[in-house]
Amino acid sequence: MDERQIIKWLKSRCRCKNRQVKLGIGDDTAVIDYNRNSYLLLTTDVVVENVHFKMQEATFRQIGRKALAVNISDIAAMGGNPLWALVSLGMEKKKADNYREIYTGILEIAEMFNIDIVGGNLSRSETLFVDIFLIGIVEKKKLILRNTARPGDIIFVTGTLGGAQKGKQFRFIPRVREAKEIIKSIKPSAMIDLSDGLASDARKLAEASGCGFEIETSKIPVSRDASEKNRISSALYDGEDYELLFTVSPEFVSLVPADIKGLPVTNIGRITRQKTFLLKYPDGKKAKIRGEKFKHFS
Amino acid sequence: MDERQIIKWLKSRCRCKNRQVKLGIGDDTAVIDYNRNSYLLLTTDVVVENVHFKMQEATFRQIGRKALAVNISDIAAMGGNPLWALVSLGMEKKKADNYREIYTGILEIAEMFNIDIVGGNLSRSETLFVDIFLIGIVEKKKLILRNTARPGDIIFVTGTLGGAQKGKQFRFIPRVREAKEIIKSIKPSAMIDLSDGLASDARKLAEASGCGFEIETSKIPVSRDASEKNRISSALYDGEDYELLFTVSPEFVSLVPADIKGLPVTNIGRITRQKTFLLKYPDGKKAKIRGEKFKHFS
Numbered sequence: 271m272d273e274r275q276i277i278k279w280l281k282s283r284c285r286c287k288n289r290q291v292k293l294g295i296g297d298d299t300a301v302i303d304y305n306r307n308s309y310l311l312l313t314t315d316v317v318v319e320n321v322h323f324k325m326q327e328a329t330f331r332q333i334g335r336k337a338l339a340v341n342i343s344d345i346a347a348m349g350g351n352p353l354w355a356l357v358s359l360g361m362e363k364k365k366a367d368n369y370r371e372i373y374t375g376i377l378e379i380a381e382m383f384n385i386d387i388v389g390g391n392l393s394r395s396e397t398l399f400v401d402i403f404l405i406g407i408v409e410k411k412k413l414i415l416r417n418t419a420r421p422g423d424i425i426f427v428t429g430t431l432g433g434a435q436k437g438k439q440f441r442f443i444p445r446v447r448e449a450k451e452i453i454k455s456i457k458p459s460a461m462i463d464l465s466d467g468l469a470s471d472a473r474k475l476a477e478a479s480g481c482g483f484e485i486e487t488s489k490i491p492v493s494r495d496a497s498e499k500n501r502i503s504s505a506l507y508d509g510e511d512y513e514l515l516f517t518v519s520p521e522f523v524s525l526v527p528a529d530i531k532g533l534p535v536t537n538i539g540r541i542t543r544q545k546t547f548l549l550k551y552p553d554g555k556k557a558k559i560r561g562e563k564f565k566h567f568s
Numbered sequence: 569m570d571e572r573q574i575i576k577w578l579k580s581r582c583r584c585k586n587r588q589v590k591l592g593i594g595d596d597t598a599v600i601d602y603n604r605n606s607y608l609l610l611t612t613d614v615v616v617e618n619v620h621f622k623m624q625e626a627t628f629r630q631i632g633r634k635a636l637a638v639n640i641s642d643i644a645a646m647g648g649n650p651l652w653a654l655v656s657l658g659m660e661k662k663k664a665d666n667y668r669e670i671y672t673g674i675l676e677i678a679e680m681f682n683i684d685i686v687g688g689n690l691s692r693s694e695t696l697f698v699d700i701f702l703i704g705i706v707e708k709k710k711l712i713l714r715n716t717a718r719p720g721d722i723i724f725v726t727g728t729l730g731g732a733q734k735g736k737q738f739r740f741i742p743r744v745r746e747a748k749e750i751i752k753s754i755k756p757s758a759m760i761d762l763s764d765g766l767a768s769d770a771r772k773l774a775e776a777s778g779c780g781f782e783i784e785t786s787k788i789p790v791s792r793d794a795s796e797k798n799r800i801s802s803a804l805y806d807g808e809d810y811e812l813l814f815t816v817s818p819e820f821v822s823l824v825p826a827d828i829k830g831l832p833v834t835n836i837g838r839i840t841r842q843k844t845f846l847l848k849y850p851d852g853k854k855a856k857i858r859g860e861k862f863k864h865f866s
Contacts (some may be wrong), residue, residue: 276667276690283675286684288651289789293686300686302652305603312686314654314701318693353586354600356612358656358699369574386584388610390589390600392574396695401656403612403701525850 296478298344298463299406308407313344314317324453325360325398330368332440337400340465342383342444343512347463348415349453350408351446354388357402358496360395372400382409383446412453414516417478419460421543426526430536431468431513432496432505441508448530449514456525458516467509469559473547475515478559482546484556487540495568506549506559517541572770574602594776595714596642596761606705611642614699628666630738632673635698638763640681641744641810645761646713647751648706649744652686653678655700658693670698710751712814715776717758719841721815723781724756724824726833729766729811730803731793737808747812747830754823756814765807767857771845774811780844783837784855804847804857815839851857 271274277295285549286294286362292309293301299313317337325347328336338355345352353376359369369392380387385404396560428448452458468490493511496504518526527535539550547559575593583834584592590607591599597611615635617623626634637654637794655674657667667690678685683702726746743761750756760773766788774781785800791809794802825833837848845857 280667280671280685280688284673284685285683286686288684291684291686294684295687300652300654302686303575312652312654312701312703314656314687314699315689316658316699318691320694321692353620354589354598356598356610356701358612358614358701360614360616360695361696369857370577373581384585386586386589386592387578387582388589389585389612390578392617393614393616396618397658397693397697399658399691399693399695399699401612401614401697401699403610403656405610405653440613452719462661538832550570556724564667568585 293415298347301413304407304495309413310354311345311348311350311406313341313496314401314403315340315344315467316399319398320515328440330371331375333400335379336440337402338376338379339442339444341402341466342379342446344461345404345406346444346446346449347461347514348408349412349449349461350406351382352385352406354386354405355402357387357390357400359390360393360397360399362396363394367433376398385446398501407514408438412457414453414458414461415447416460416462416475419475419479419481419489419517419541420519421481421541422520423459423541424520424523424537425472425485425515425517425539425541426535426537427464427515428530429492429513430491430493431464431511432459432493432501432508434495434508436495438495443511444512445514448533451527451530452516455527456518456522458518461514464511464513465509465516467507468515469506469513470509473559475517476541476547479541480545482544482548483539484542484548484550486550488552489538491534491536586643586727591713593662596645598709602705606707607711609643609646609648609706611639612641612701613638614697614700626738628669631698632670633677634720634738635700636674636677637740637742639700639702640677640744641761641763643683643702643704644742644744644747646706647710647747647759648704650681650683650702650704651842652684652703653700653739655685655688655698657688658691658695658697660694661692663828682818710755712751712756712759714758714760714773716778717773717777717839718723718838719779721757721817721839722741722821722835723770723783723813723815723837723839724833724835725762725766725789725811725813727811727831728789728791729762729794729809730791730799730806731795732806732808734793736793736823740810742810743812746831749825749828750814754816754820754824756816759812759814762809762811762813763807765805766813767804768807770811771857774845776838778843780840780842780846782840782848783836784847784848786850787834787836788814789832
């Protein structure tokens, strides 16, 4: 059973009963009624030793920073603002003093986004993990889901992709402000953050919308950090870019900014009615994208 | 650095800036403004392999059930109703199919309390953990904190204590309904749930309130499951009872029900101005309670 099947089973078992729940499992965050004009956004994501980092390759401070940053990225992808976080930390007893360093990393990025750490817990665990629960808020009219792209919509990404493992994975600044800038110019038809990699996340958005996509390899904005050996493959599959992928109806494409304070915003392809996931090469040849690479249970 | 010092350091670093946050780190849950009449309650607690259970002593279903139940107990201790949960699950790849069993346990108790599972994530992890974030709601006038007990207040506990490791730790039903029944009769001055054990949790409530306590050993309602060797010690230190401890101003003691649908409610002692934590024996002798036994980093 892979993550896709697990989520499908879960969705079938977890039908929400409370009327305040606008959206349960299946998007970057859950969506809950808050007041007349806003929704609450609820999300959780974890970083685990030997899965999301190796102890010898990351400082405790980097681990803490990343644990919160990946959650902020989920709130950004819904068009929201992060507000309150709870931190669940598991580590070996003898390493308890390192928790200050983890928290220093968490607070570094919490302060940048004005997030309050309102609770949490500490537990012993043979495997180090930092699990963060983040609540955000979004104006109802600015909420953007991943399952509302339409055939013909143009696909954009922010920034450059590939090679995040060289350092961006610990340094990235979640695209909260950029998402807001985009929404100010034009409300995207759908949006998702790029955590597992362009190929995998574009597919999630297209599948959730009942569509396919065609991405032009020559248009993909490849990072300087992408692998020299196969730069396109690096941009498609490396993951951890934490950029935004969003779709826009063709008539509004001219309203999409070319960059946001220097960060490029690039048209890379389009959503298709046909439910296939295609790469289009400069010579006009097309290839089906290879199986998505899930971070988890892969 | 023990958990107490860690929490102290954290509280000093995590001063909340958002005005909606009524209470951050330090109680069973965080408290956030929701609407005119209610607060949101935010809590997280985790169960970790080899710390909170051993694989050979618990089924996956029991582990899942317990992971949600301990969080519900925190909401109960604030006088609230649980509403929405997110589940963060870490397990070895080869054991992925067992996740259904974990979820079956989670859903078993979620359905009992009408809780919606609105999101979560799955990650590989060498150590199994189930980390749950639970949001609840409480009427503003019914919110009960742990730091508001006053000298002279009488201490009550629900149920019987000790020996929960014989089975109650996996079977207990969090005291949401009982908390409401108590609040209907008399609003306690303070309340906490008994997770780490009577000695430790009574001390947390008393310390948070700037007080001490005196508990009469002869009055402690000891469970049939408590250790035969030292029944009082078992009731004081075993932990995982998940009963409620609450305090009531002396003039209202007669309003406290003697039982709630058969569950005993027992007067076990009183809050003192002197910041000592005393046991009073039937012969009149008193002893300082031995150092609290924290679940974490102990």
